[in-house]
Amino acid sequence: MEISKSSDNSEQSERQPSSDEIVLTVDNLQTHFFTQQGTLPAVDGVSFELHRGEILGLVGESGCGKSVTSLSILRLIPSRSGKVVGGSVKYGKVDLLNLGEKELRDIRGNEISMIFQEPMTALNPVMTVGDQIIETIRIHQKLPKNEARARALEMLKLVNIPAPEKRIDTYPHELSGGMRQRIMIAMALSCDPKILIADEPTTALDVTIQAQIMDLLQEMRRILGAAIIMITHDLGVIAEMADRVVVMYAGRIVEEAPVREIFSTPLHPYTQGLLKAVPRLGEAELPGQARSRLSTIPGTVPALSDLPSGCAFRPRCAAATARCEAERPPLEQKAAGHRAACWNTRTDTTTNGRS
Amino acid sequence: MEQHDSTASGTGASTGAPLLDVRGLKKYFSVKNGVLPSSKDYVYAVDDVSFHVETGETLGVVGESGCGKSTVGRTILRLIEPTAGKIIIDNQDISAAPRADLRSFRRQMQIIFQDPYSSLNPRMTAGQIVGEPLRVHNIANGSEIRDRVADLFQRVGLRKDQINRYPHEFSGGQRQRIGIARALALEPKLIIADEPVSALDVSIQAQVINLLMDLQDEFGIAFLFIAHDLSVVERLSHRVAVMYLGRIVEIADRNSLFTNPQHPYTQALLSAVPVPDPSRKKVQRTILKGDIPSPMSPPTGCLFHTRCPVAKASCKTDVPQLKEIAPGHQVSCHLR
Numbered sequence: 001m002e003i004s005k006s007s008d009n010s011e012q013s014e015r016q017p018s019s020d021e022i023v024l025t026v027d028n029l030q031t032h033f034f035t036q037q038g039t040l041p042a043v044d045g046v047s048f049e050l051h052r053g054e055i056l057g058l059v060g061e062s063g064c065g066k067s068v069t070s071l072s073i074l075r076l077i078p079s080r081s082g083k084v085v086g087g088s089v090k091y092g093k094v095d096l097l098n099l100g101e102k103e104l105r106d107i108r109g110n111e112i113s114m115i116f117q118e119p120m121t122a123l124n125p126v127m128t129v130g131d132q133i134i135e136t137i138r139i140h141q142k143l144p145k146n147e148a149r150a151r152a153l154e155m156l157k158l159v160n161i162p163a164p165e166k167r168i169d170t171y172p173h174e175l176s177g178g179m180r181q182r183i184m185i186a187m188a189l190s191c192d193p194k195i196l197i198a199d200e201p202t203t204a205l206d207v208t209i210q211a212q213i214m215d216l217l218q219e220m221r222r223i224l225g226a227a228i229i230m231i232t233h234d235l236g237v238i239a240e241m242a243d244r245v246v247v248m249y250a251g252r253i254v255e256e257a258p259v260r261e262i263f264s265t266p267l268h269p270y271t272q273g274l275l276k277a278v279p280r281l282g283e284a285e286l287p288g289q290a291r292s293r294l295s296t297i298p299g300t301v302p303a304l305s306d307l308p309s310g311c312a313f314r315p316r317c318a319a320a321t322a323r324c325e326a327e328r329p330p331l332e333q334k335a336a337g338h339r340a341a342c343w344n345t346r347t348d349t350t351t352n353g354r355s
Numbered sequence: 356m357e358q359h360d361s362t363a364s365g366t367g368a369s370t371g372a373p374l375l376d377v378r379g380l381k382k383y384f385s386v387k388n389g390v391l392p393s394s395k396d397y398v399y400a401v402d403d404v405s406f407h408v409e410t411g412e413t414l415g416v417v418g419e420s421g422c423g424k425s426t427v428g429r430t431i432l433r434l435i436e437p438t439a440g441k442i443i444i445d446n447q448d449i450s451a452a453p454r455a456d457l458r459s460f461r462r463q464m465q466i467i468f469q470d471p472y473s474s475l476n477p478r479m480t481a482g483q484i485v486g487e488p489l490r491v492h493n494i495a496n497g498s499e500i501r502d503r504v505a506d507l508f509q510r511v512g513l514r515k516d517q518i519n520r521y522p523h524e525f526s527g528g529q530r531q532r533i534g535i536a537r538a539l540a541l542e543p544k545l546i547i548a549d550e551p552v553s554a555l556d557v558s559i560q561a562q563v564i565n566l567l568m569d570l571q572d573e574f575g576i577a578f579l580f581i582a583h584d585l586s587v588v589e590r591l592s593h594r595v596a597v598m599y600l601g602r603i604v605e606i607a608d609r610n611s612l613f614t615n616p617q618h619p620y621t622q623a624l625l626s627a628v629p630v631p632d633p634s635r636k637k638v639q640r641t642i643l644k645g646d647i648p649s650p651m652s653p654p655t656g657c658l659f660h661t662r663c664p665v666a667k668a669s670c671k672t673d674v675p676q677l678k679e680i681a682p683g684h685q686v687s688c689h690l691r
Contacts, residue, residue, distance in 0.1 A: 061556035062527075162645075176646040177420075206419035207583065208643045211627035215642055233556065236629030259633045277561035278631050279586040281613065288610075289593050291568060294561040300526050301556070 023091070023194055023227050024050040024073070024112075030086035031065075031072045037305040042068040042082065044251040047331070050195065055221060055228045057242030057259065059235065061274075061301055065251040066231045070197045073229075074108055091195075110140040113188040117200035119180035123172040129183045130156075130168035133190050140191045155186040158223070159216055178209035182216065189220055196220075199231045214241055235278050239263060244337075247271050250302060250312035253331055257338040267340040269317045273297035311343070319344045372446055373407035374577050375431070375545055380404045380440035382423070382430050386651065398650050400426040402601040404440075405677075408545065411575040415592030415609075417585055417624070421650055423601040424581045428547040431579070432464055433457055445544065462492055465538035469550035471530030475522040481533050482508075482518035488540040507536040511566060528559035532566070539570065547579045552587060564590060585628050589613050594683070597621045600650055600658040603677060607684035617686040620659050657689065665690060 031043040043065045050056050058066045071077050072084050075096065089096040091112065096104065116122040124132055133152040137143055143151065149168075156164035159182040172180055181201060188196055198217065202210040214237065221228055230241055238245055238259065245262040247255040247270065255268040266272045276295035286292055299316040302308055310328050314320040323343050331341040382401040401423040408414045416424045429435040431442050433449065442450040449460045465488075468474035475484055485507055486500045495503055505515050511532040522530055531551060538546050548567070552560040568591060571578060582588050588595055589609060596606040597618065605618040616622045623641045643662045648654055654661050660670040667689070675687040 061558060178646055206647070207585070207627045208419065208623060209646070210629070211640065211642050214629065234629065235557070235631040239631045239633040240629045242633075263631065263633050274557055275631070277558050279561070279564070279584075279590045280631055281586045281589060281625065281628055283586075289608075291590065291593075293565045293568065294590065296561040296565060297558040300528060300559065 021052040022049050023052050025090040026050075026069070026073065026087070027090070028087040029069065029072055029084065029089065031068050031077060031082060031084045033082040033304075035081070035305075040304040041251050041307075042304060043072060045087070046248070046251075046253055047087075048246050048253065048256060050227050050229060051244075052194075053221065053225050053227055054243045055218075055230055055241050057238040057245040058229060058231045058248065059233065059238050059245060060248035061233060063250075063301055063304065064248040066248050067199055069248070070114070070199055070229060070231055073197065074112060074114060075104060076114075106140070109136055109188075109193075110191045111193055112195040112197065113191065113193045114197040114199065115181070115184045115188045115201050117203050119177065119184045119204075120172060122184060123180060125172055128169050128171055129175070133168075133183070133187045136187050137190050151190065152186075155190045156183075158189075159183075159186045159220075161186070176209075177205055178212060181205060181209075181213055185213075185216060185220065189224060189226070192224060193226055195229065196226045197229045197231070200233070201230070202237060203232065203234070210237075217241065235275065247274075250307060251304065252312065252341065253339075254313065254342070255338075255340045256331070257335075257340075261335075261338055267334055267338065267345040268313075268342050269319055269344070270297070270313045271340075273316075311341075372443075374410045374412075374445060375408040375579070376441070376443040377407065377427075377431065378405045378441040378443070380427065380430060380442065381438040382426050382435060383438045396651055399601050399653055400650060401430060401437075402653075404598075404601070404603055406596055406603065406606060408577050408579055410544065410577055411571065412594065413571065413578040413580050413592045415588035415595040416579065416581045416598060417583060417588050417595060418598035419583060419624075419647055421600070421647055422598040423650070424598050425549050427598075428466065428549050428579060428581050432461065432466055432547060434466075458492070462541045463543050464545045464547065465541060465543040466547045466549065467531075467534050467538050467551045469554055471527055471534055471554065472522075474534055475530060477522055480519050480521055481513070481525065484522070484533055485536045485540055488537060492541060494541070503540065504536075507539055510539070510570070511536045512562075526559075528555055528563060531555060531563055535563075535566065535570070539574075539576075542574070543576065545577045545579065547581070549581045550583070551580075553582060553584060560587070567591065585613075585625060597624065600648065600653050602658060602687070603685075604659065604688070605684075605686045606677070607681075611681065611684050615684075617680060617684070617691050618659075618688050619663050619665055619690075623662075623664070657687075 027047050029043055029046045033040045033042050046069055060066045073089050077084060084097055130152050133155060134148045137148040137151050153164055153168055156168060161167050161182055202213050205213060217228065232238060242259045245257060245259050246253055249270050255271045262271065266275055277297060279294060297316050302312060308315050310326055311324045314324045329341045329343045331339050334340050334345055380401055381403055384398040384400055385395045386398060387395065404427060416427060418424045426435060430437045437450055440450060441448055444460065444463060482504050486504045489495045489500050489503060504518060508515055508518060513529060513532050552563050555563060564587065570576060580588065580591055592609050594608050595612045596603050599620050605621045616625055623643045626640045641664055645662050648661055656672045657670040657675050660666040670689055673689065675689050677685045677687040679685050680691055
């Protein structure tokens, strides 16, 4: 097996966390769901790279394919309903999509692990949290039980669980939502993974607890040097956590850029509309009782069973032209490190794209 | 950004009694504890809460899960019976009114729920759902109902040809519009909106927030807007109350609360909100330690002292009372 665990403890500063080393390459990923309404292209040609130690934000509204993308990476799509039908996910030299079940299991939870939105459903209710972490460690690291327990305790301390010696023997229902998310993070990081996929990890939490968890994830990235794919619909969380951002709409990437550029110079009309539609604290301050309206994106996200021709965002886009209806815009480089899929953002007129 | 002045309604300076006056509201839920039927514990969901809402005004109620904000909304409608306190709407005390009389009061007060999936009957068409209050209250019949429903559909941004569709045929945002149309049907004076936009995507959320503001300006409806999202509350509210463990810890007009928060909890809550602007350095984020205590065994003294970054000894023993520190700005903190 090609993949071996590097145990370098390179100190990475918080400001310059990512390196040029690529740890994961997703290329033209396609995941379809098979339903009564026909085949739904939930993920339709998604490509991106993940650099070592970076936090990549995957953002979009419900149904845009962000979660399906992350589940596809670890081949966790329930086989009854859907399937990865194309593309590749390269981790080192291996394509995760072509790996046997056993080899894949060696990577899942060990090299690449995942945390979910609702820790209560992701944790086993009839096992103590300690036993669950110990189980994870023992499956992947083949440690004797007492050493695994010591490691689990160490992890609980690392994620700032108060009184870890006591908490290690509690059941998930005895803990608060924020505590359970800490346990999930401890479990996910217990095997020192290279990549952590976090699917809406703070969405179910209260805002003061969310702040704690965002803080913890950043600290973990700094200490352990893991790259994080952070899936969220919350642009505030993205702005505070991510180094780079991928914006998805209707199963495709519409824009990708470093976080500051996404927020300062968004190129795709969808990204622009989304950023304007978010209510921000302090922005509504008008004298007395006056209130200001929010800017909106007209219409709704199209159903995957009924996607418009050409650009999927076209029916909601103020700048749409005949070309947007006829041809789907490819994701193209518009500036260094900045890609967008739109006919109307200034660039070359040489390529014709695909039809 | 389009600006839009709503000083005409909701000035909060109207003379006479407020539209809604809540005084000393309490709701304790009893929970069985242990095997003996006599051993009972209480969840102090709402504990001595007082506030008022003026005609045409939005009072935002914010707080984290378990702070009692939803219970306040439901108790006002008497969907949950209050343990103690007075609920006065339009000069009538409904807290002790017999259940049979509640229907007439509910004409004046309607509610919009968070989840547009579970709050609509899946076996009724959208038109039947919106028209049902009119039927129940014998306000209109037959063609009148149809006309009124068509009107309401148009007003909330739904198409008339969608009247005969079922809830599952609508998207989340459209379903919330159906819920809003149903609440509007009786032309209420007060709408209790319990997290009405938190289940919606950003682009749809903005549409619904604008719709609620437009409807308020048009019809002069007062809103009790319950939400956990501070930026949404800031956008919609004229005044804001912050709740923690069943009590109001701070209440003020919007600008005072957001630019000059006084309670340490309000300050922490505001600083915890992630800012959608990566170029802005998060300078002084106060990250609160620990979790919200259980409302079954609330802390002694100030309920917030277990997490408060500035608590002193007396906070553990003495219960702070809400006191006015500026006109219309009340805080319950020993240090203010």
